[in-house]
Amino acid sequence: MSLLKGLLEGIHMPEEAAEKIIQLEKEIDYEKLKPMVSKLYExxxxxxxxxxxxxxxxxxPKGYKxxxxMLTxxxxxxxxxxxxxxxxxxxxDTFGCFSRFVKEHLASYGSYGFDRCWWTPRQLSMEEFRLGELEFELEKWxxxxxxxxxxxxxxxxTKENCQASYK
Structure with a gap:
């Protein structure tokens, strides 16, 4: 199993979306994109x-590329x-946001897709983590x-879930 397939399984990506991602992984020249992708860490x-x-x-149009x-x-x-x-x-749990966003696209538009690329650099850069039910983001204010x-x-x-997340 490829590393990307393992990630898709681990974050419970819907099968239809996972198939498109695996196909695009073969078509996209990720090495060429690395300088641009590296900016998502800062x-x-x-x-x-x-x-x-x-x-x-x-x-x-559906944000799969x-x-x-981002998943790579x-x-x-x-x-x-x-x-x-x-x-x-x-x-x-943290990277499960990608699957959640793909499923929310289905609920909103009737098809799987990804329109939250503006949010997910937080996870890539390790500035946001999901701990239990809540997400915690390191920021300056x-x-x-x-x-x-x-x-x-x-x-x-629930009170218990929130307390567990804070703990």
Whole structure:
């Protein structure tokens, strides 16, 4: 099994979307895109990297090309998780946002797709992590380091779940 297939299984990507991603992985020259993708790891140049990628990838009406690039980049992020001793569960829970967004596209538009590339550099750059039901993002606010808390659309907000996430 390829590493990308393993990732897609680990984040529970819908089969129809996973098949398109695996096909695009064979067609996209990821090495050529690495300089643009590398910008997705640094907050101050996220937008620049996204715009360059979109231009280079061309027509991408359902967002599968950029999704494939981001998930390929997630394999590099996974290596850093391993180096830092971060549990696989945290990685898969965090990167599960990609599958969640693909499923939300289906609910909104009647077909699988990906339209949240503006959000997911947070996960690629390891600035946002899902811990239990909540997501925690490292940010600066008025020059201070802060942690923003996000509530994913699939979160089950019970007192116990929230307490476990904070713990």
């Amino acid at each position: 907050r101050k140049v996220w937008q620049e990297g996204l715009e360059e990628l979109k231009t280079e990838l061309g027509e991408d 950029i999704l494939t690039c 980049a997630a394999l590099d992020t996974y290596k850093i998780y391993k180096e830092k001793g971060i549990q696989d569960k945290i990685f898969y 008025k020059g201070e380091n802060v942690i923003s808390v996000h509530i994913p659309s699939d979160a089950k907000l």
